[in-house]
Amino acid sequence: HQEVVEALRQVLDNDSECTAAVLDAASNLSLDPDLAQALTDRVKDLLRTSPAHDLPVVVRYLIQSTPPDCAAETVQALRKEITFVSGAKGAKKGEKGGLRDGEMLTLDAVCSGLKFRKVLAKALLMEIKMVQVSSEHRPFDVWALVLLRSIGDDKAKAEVEKVFKGKIDKGLFAVSFIRESIQQHSDALKPYFAHFLAFADSFTRSSDYTVAAFGGRLYEVLFSVFSDDFSRSEIIHNVVAHTGSGSDSEVGAALDALLGLVHSHNSALRQCTIYVKTVLDYLSHLKHKHIRKLFTVLSELSVSTQVNGAGEDDARLDDDVHIHIRKLLSNPRLKHIQHGVIGAVSAVMALSSSTSGNPAQLSQEKDSMESSCSQRQRATHSRAGQAIALLDTLKANCEGSEDAHIFLLDELGSALSVAESDARPVSESTLSWIKENLTWEIEDRFLEDVPEGEDPWEDISGMHPTLKAKCAFNLDGDEAQIALVLVSLVDNSQQAGDGTTASLLRVMCPIARLLQ
Numbered sequence: 001h002q003e004v005v006e007a008l009r010q011v012l013d014n015d016s017e018c019t020a021a022v023l024d025a026a027s028n029l030s031l032d033p034d035l036a037q038a039l040t041d042r043v044k045d046l047l048r049t050s051p052a053h054d055l056p057v058v059v060r061y062l063i064q065s066t067p068p069d070c071a072a073e074t075v076q077a078l079r080k081e082i083t084f085v086s087g088a089k090g091a092k093k094g095e096k097g098g099l100r101d102g103e104m105l106t107l108d109a110v111c112s113g114l115k116f117r118k119v120l121a122k123a124l125l126m127e128i129k130m131v132q133v134s135s136e137h138r139p140f141d142v143w144a145l146v147l148l149r150s151i152g153d154d155k156a157k158a159e160v161e162k163v164f165k166g167k168i169d170k171g172l173f174a175v176s177f178i179r180e181s182i183q184q185h186s187d188a189l190k191p192y193f194a195h196f197l198a199f200a201d202s203f204t205r206s207s208d209y210t211v212a213a214f215g216g217r218l219y220e221v222l223f224s225v226f227s228d229d230f231s232r233s234e235i236i237h238n239v240v241a242h243t244g245s246g247s248d249s250e251v252g253a254a255l256d257a258l259l260g261l262v263h264s265h266n267s268a269l270r271q272c273t274i275y276v277k278t279v280l281d282y283l284s285h286l287k288h289k290h291i292r293k294l295f296t297v298l299s300e301l302s303v304s305t306q307v308n309g310a311g312e313d314d315a316r317l318d319d320d321v322h323i324h325i326r327k328l329l330s331n332p333r334l335k336h337i338q339h340g341v342i343g344a345v346s347a348v349m350a351l352s353s354s355t356s357g358n359p360a361q362l363s364q365e366k367d368s369m370e371s372s373c374s375q376r377q378r379a380t381h382s383r384a385g386q387a388i389a390l391l392d393t394l395k396a397n398c399e400g401s402e403d404a405h406i407f408l409l410d411e412l413g414s415a416l417s418v419a420e421s422d423a424r425p426v427s428e429s430t431l432s433w434i435k436e437n438l439t440w441e442i443e444d445r446f447l448e449d450v451p452e453g454e455d456p457w458e459d460i461s462g463m464h465p466t467l468k469a470k471c472a473f474n475l476d477g478d479e480a481q482i483a484l485v486l487v488s489l490v491d492n493s494q495q496a497g498d499g500t501t502a503s504l505l506r507v508m509c510p511i512a513r514l515l516q
Contacts, residue, residue, distance in 0.1 A: 005038070009038075019057065026061065043065075051102070056105035059106055060112075062074055071122075078140065079138055084184075084188075100187045111151060142182065149161070168211050179221045182221070196226075197234060204250055206249070208249075215253055223261055227268070232271075233275070236276070276294075276301070277321070295347065302350070325343040325347065329394070341407055344391075383427075394408055402507070406507060413516070441507070
């Protein structure tokens with residue numbers, strides 16, 4: 001056999017077109033360990049130089065012929081050399097299909113080979129597990145973990161997921177690395193889509209917030225990479241299912257995934273809106289922070305820029321979302337009113353932010369604020385008109401409850417703060433409405449001019465029948481002209497029997513936060 005093996009090695013060296021035939025012949029030979037090792041070493045070199053159409057044959061031969069005591073060297077070679085990069089760089093336009101087929105067949109060769117060579121499968125998993133530096137990880141590591149999960153039993157799958165989670169927890173696998181590993185190889189990895197989805201599902205359900213957040217980001221990556229309708233609907237179906245789990249980290253990660261997709265793939269996600277809206281049926285089980293994210297997603301999906309046949313902005317709040325918000329606001333229970341406030345404020349911010357920065361639109365919004373009732377009705381389908389109408393509805397439904405009114409002020413203040421931190425300017429019409437309808441009493445009821453003719457930083461007479469008052473903090477320095485009349489407000493709150501002044505004190509703080 002030695003002469004035969006030597007002849008086969010010469011053919012491999014001199015005629016690359018015969019690679020498949022040579023390896024097929026070699027696999028049918030019964031060789032002694034030394035000859036088999038020598039041929040295997042030569043075939044390992046082919047991992048780096050073989051074209052895409054020969055690579056599946058090379059991989060299959062290596063996995064089948066490697067003895068157990070050489071498993072570590074073989075999996076190291078597979079990790080190092082299977083990149084699919086060199087062939088892609090040298091490919092012409094007409095060869096792209098062949099490269100995709102070569103990638104798919106190579107991964108299939110790895111998968112089928114490891115399925116029957118458990119020694120190599122364990123060696124490969126251990127090799128990946130032992131890597132402790134993020135820069136030493138290769139895209140093949142991600143592919144291998146998916147392949148190993150696809151061929152393993154429940155125990156093996158759990159072990160693979162444990163290794164993957166360990167990489168996430170230690171920061172060795174970043175979302176950007178996962179994206180780069182699968183972005184250009186979606187066709188070859190499509191047969192393993194269900195296993196990618198299973199990874200994302202398992203990670204998102206983790207009690208570890210870091211792993212759960214990674215699972216949500218993985219859903220975003222999969223939505224971007226696997227762009228067919230079936231895959232995307234499966235992804236959104238899974239994400240929505242997480243929102244009903246009751247776990248804070250899981251629900252948060254799922255809604256963060258939807259928020260990310262709203263900004264990165266708004267048009268594609270809009271086709272799955274019907275799935276997202278089903279979460280509204282379970283609103284009472286969600287925390288306020290989760291409800292806020294949900295309504296932000298639904299509002300952004302509704303009012304994202306659309307253009308009608310006349311070339312005009314035709315975006316409007318989704319009818320189902322709008323009706324649900326109004327139902328919540330009209331409910332007598334404070335809990336539901338608060339949910340409605342969160343939804344309405346999210347919708348207002350989406351409507352207000354999407355037109356900001358356009359001077360012509362801002363001018364139109366100012367005109368709509370100053371227009372008569374009939375003009376406002378004609379503008380109800382504009383974003384500005386819808387935002388103001390929602391604000392009017394909010395004010396009307398919250399006026400009857402002090403707690404609801406305070407919650408509205410806090411929610412608006414928080415939303416404006418987030419918009420400022422995200423550099424998303426809010427339209428002038430919305431800001432003007434808030435100033436004229438919600439913050440006016442700060443000046444009328446809580447502020448007074450600094451007394452003239454006496455040192456404001458010493459005792460001030462007339463503020464209290466028995467106590468002396470003085471200004472404090474002096475935020476404006478020598479230019480101070482107004483002061484917050486806390487002395488009289490606190491004193492009146494103790495004396496008032498109807499609670500009116502006490503209510504003013506409760507309202508004062510959220511108004512001040514809103515003004516900021």
